[in-house]
Amino acid sequence: MSIENDIQQAKFRNEHHKVSVNLIYTCNWLMEKHKHFFDNADITPQQYNILRILRGAGTPLSTLQIRQRMLDKMSDTSRIVDRLVKKELVQKVICKTDRRLVDVTISEKGMSLLEGMDGHNDQMDASVGALSTEEAATLNGLLDKIRG
Numbered sequence: 001m002s003i004e005n006d007i008q009q010a011k012f013r014n015e016h017h018k019v020s021v022n023l024i025y026t027c028n029w030l031m032e033k034h035k036h037f038f039d040n041a042d043i044t045p046q047q048y049n050i051l052r053i054l055r056g057a058g059t060p061l062s063t064l065q066i067r068q069r070m071l072d073k074m075s076d077t078s079r080i081v082d083r084l085v086k087k088e089l090v091q092k093v094i095c096k097t098d099r100r101l102v103d104v105t106i107s108e109k110g111m112s113l114l115e116g117m118d119g120h121n122d123q124m125d126a127s128v129g130a131l132s133t134e135e136a137a138t139l140n141g142l143l144d145k146i147r148g
Helices: 003-007 015-041 045-057 063-069 077-086 108-118 121-126 133-147
Strands: 090-094 102-106
Touching: 003 015, 015 045, 015 108, 015 121, 045 063, 045 077, 045 090, 045 102, 045 108, 063 077, 063 102, 077 090, 102 108
Parallel strands: none
Antiparallel strands: 090 102
16 A cells, blocks of 8 residues: 555655655554553553553663653653553652652552453554564664654
């Protein structure tokens, strides 16, 4: 499938314009394709991202540290963490080194939710399964270069 056919637009100003439109379209396409994973778990992609960050860190993190690692840098990390606290997926704890700060840890319930979602990793990977390993590596390099 080509972007021209998918969005019924035959002309772009230039190849750079086409890349920008294609990236936005593809991002939205992927998010829609994965939407049911998040809906079934009753969490948002940002909440999922925070849970994965906390699980990977293995130690408590401040909201600033979480924000630095997030995919969506524009998100309101504190608000998202508060919603995760209400769902009992994370806990806020007093920072051991600076009692004025609050750290966030993933709860057992949050770990359990992620473990259940991990079972769908192959399905999520299948959305880019048309790419060979080499093509995926090339695309990753190109996307990193765009953000460079």
